[in-house]
Amino acid sequence: MNESTVFLIEESFADGESVSRFLQSYDLRVERFDHPSQFYESHDPGTPGCLVLDLNVSLVAGITLAEQISQQGYCPPYIILGGEPRTCDLARAMRSGARDFFEKPLDVSLFVERVREAIAHDEQQRRQWEADQSVQKRINSLSPRERQILTLVMDGKLSKQIASKLDISIKTVEAHRANILRKMHVDSFIQVVCLIANKRELLDTQVRSVA
Structure with a gap:
């Protein structure tokens, strides 16, 4: 250093x-x-x-x-x-x-x-x-759809609810969820929530920019 x-x-x-x-x-x-x-x-x-x-x-x-x-x-x-x-x-x-x-x-x-x-x-x-910066870099690696789904997960929505809201299949939602875990370098969405919980504005900024 x-x-x-x-x-x-x-x-x-x-x-x-x-x-x-x-x-x-x-x-x-x-x-x-x-x-x-x-x-x-x-x-x-x-x-x-x-x-x-x-x-x-x-x-x-x-x-x-x-x-x-x-x-x-x-x-x-x-x-x-x-x-x-x-x-x-x-x-x-x-x-x-x-x-x-x-x-x-x-x-x-x-x-x-x-x-x-x-x-x-x-x-x-x-x-x-x-x-x-590290968290932001990981969020930036997500596609617009993945950021949208991650936002809904952070809001407590289940895959079935997300699929209905976005008019896509549950299978597609699950595929996006797997990609999110991989790109965020974590093993579970509990870890994602812990990682972003106090930095929600980093995700919200990205979602607004693609809305």
């Missing part, structure tokens, strides 16, 4: 160098960027870590960056440094994954502690995201 990285984004090289230096002095791996767009262009979602945004960069630009990355799948947690942001900007930042806000001069020990917490949160959040 890749080493967790603190992605430092801010325009002032002198300040950035200082922040980088004390983070590195705490044995944290740091990668620095001059602007959100520079990070966006090179971001690898497979690299774990957290973002640190200095308000020398527009806070709105930083929040927009987080929102754009989230739309692509996963955005690491981030911390905001400096300035006096508007309450509405902070509220938007928290919704997009901001973990904390620090005024300058920094309380270095507390800041580093919160950076480590953000990295730990990323590890936990990333495991859940990767699990969701």
